[in-house]
Amino acid sequence: MRAKEMDTQVATEALRLLSSALIDATQLESALQEAGSIAPLDPQMSAEEMAAFVEFVAESGNPRQGERIYRREGLLCMTCHAIGGAGGSLGPDLTSLGASAPMDYIVDSLLLPQKKIKEGYHVVSVETKEGTSFAGTLESEDDRTITLRDPSDRKVVIAQADIRSQTISPVSLMPQGLTASLRRDELADLVSFLSVLGKEGDYKVSSKNWVCRFQYLDNQGGSSGFADILRHKPFGYVTSEDPRFEWKPLYAQVDGSLPLDEVPAMRLHRTGYHYMRFHINVGKAGCIALKWNGPSGHLWVGSREIESESDRFEFDAKVGLTTITLGIPESKSTGQEFSMEIVDIKDSTAQVQAINGR
Numbered sequence: 063m064r065a066k067e068m069d070t071q072v073a074t075e076a077l078r079l080l081s082s083a084l085i086d087a088t089q090l091e092s093a094l095q096e097a098g099s100i101a102p103l104d105p106q107m108s109a110e111e112m113a114a115f116v117e118f119v120a121e122s123g124n125p126r127q128g129e130r131i132y133r134r135e136g137l138l139c140m141t142c143h144a145i146g147g148a149g150g151s152l153g154p155d156l157t158s159l160g161a162s163a164p165m166d167y168i169v170d171s172l173l174l175p176q177k178k179i180k181e182g183y184h185v186v187s188v189e190t191k192e193g194t195s196f197a198g199t200l201e202s203e204d205d206r207t208i209t210l211r212d213p214s215d216r217k218v219v220i221a222q223a224d225i226r227s228q229t230i231s232p233v234s235l236m237p238q239g240l241t242a243s244l245r246r247d248e249l250a251d252l253v254s255f256l257s258v259l260g261k262e263g264d265y266k267v268s269s270k271n272w273v274c275r276f277q278y279l280d281n282q283g284g285s286s287g288f289a290d291i292l293r294h295k296p297f298g299y300v301t302s303e304d305p306r307f308e309w310k311p312l313y314a315q316v317d318g319s320l321p322l323d324e325v326p327a328m329r330l331h332r333t334g335y336h337y338m339r340f341h342i343n344v345g346k347a348g349c350i351a352l353k354w355n356g357p358s359g360h361l362w363v364g365s366r367e368i369e370s371e372s373d374r375f376e377f378d379a380k381v382g383l384t385t386i387t388l389g390i391p392e393s394k395s396t397g398q399e400f401s402m403e404i405v406d407i408k409d410s411t412a413q414v415q416a417i418n419g420r
């Protein structure tokens with residue numbers, strides 16, 4: 063396709079359609095980018111460029127598309143940031159970012175993380191007398207020890223007596239250039255999403271008791287060895303704690319729903335299944351109800367399968383940590399979303415909470 067001039071709006075829309083079409087359209091994409099003058103952004107923006115970009119976000123940013131970009135595995139946003147308690151904790155929680163931060167601040171935080179490092183998130187570097195170096199954000203400090211949270215979100219405790227030097231780094235733990243691969247319109251979508259977080263409307267975390275953190279069973283690239291583990295086992299075998307199973311984290315969107323297209327399916331028997339699980343903490347025993355929104359499937363409490371009454375699963379729960387496993391047939395799932403809500407039962411003594419976080 064030869065590049066002719068094209069209205070930026072039209073080109074942006076076309077690119078958006080392409081990126082959701084899951085085909086390799088690199089050539090077409092670059093032609094569209096050229097025709098619509100949509101180029102990646104230079105992080106060092108002048109005041110005018112920033113004003114123009116902020117206007118572009120306001121005019122054509124699409125928060126829904128932006129949430130999908132935020133969720134892309136390769137961008138790593140969710141490994142460091144949480145929204146509504148779901149996600150990593152190395153970076154600040156973004157639940158109400160949009161309600162408190164102006165758009166140009168958000169753009170700067172993505173393009174130039176070290177320009178304004180958020181209070182409490184400075185990187186502290188410590189060198190011990192033995193010559194080992196540690197770096198991380200300061201979790202706590204007292205007379206005897208200093209506790210850092212390192213870039214892989216682990217706590218490191220160092221005795222004060224072992225420390226030779228301690229410095230505050232001017233660099234943010236958030237890597238610069240993370241969004242460099244994004245086109246201008248994609249960045250606008252992402253900023254538009256971040257800037258509505260916490261405002262009244264679709265992007266305010268709901269007070270409903272949603273399950274926000276799931277885990278999915280990874281099919282390890284569809285390896286046949288992996289399929290064999292399941293093939294010769296009974297249907298509910300996924301609920302076993304087989305150490306060969308790799309469960310990976312998966313977070314719901316701000317509205318509590320999970321796009322099933324993001325969950326790989328296991329092909330066994332004749333139908334493929336999306337297997338997911340989550341954990342609840344039962345503080346007081348009693349009857350619990352889970353409301354299932356989405357294409358129907360199977361639900362196990364521990365290793366016991368529960369029958370549903372329409373979209374509700376009710377069961378008696380004992381005190382402690384309980385694993386709930388879900389199996390959703392693939393054929394029903396195309397383009398669908400799924401969410402799970404813990405609902406109150408009248409007169410039940412149960413106290414229960416989903417385990418969210420990382």
Ligand code: HEC
Binds near residue numbers: 237241
């Ligand atoms: C390796 C961890 C890490 C990754 C990955 C990461 N961030 Fe950050 N982010 C941080 C840290 C730490 C801060 C706070 C320090 C700072 O202000 O630079 C931060 C700050 C921010 C802020 C400013 C928040 C505020 O309240 O001031 C925004 C917005 C943000 N990140 C968005 C993102 C997005 C979007 C992505 C994915 C493209 C992302 N981050 C990926 C660690 C990370």
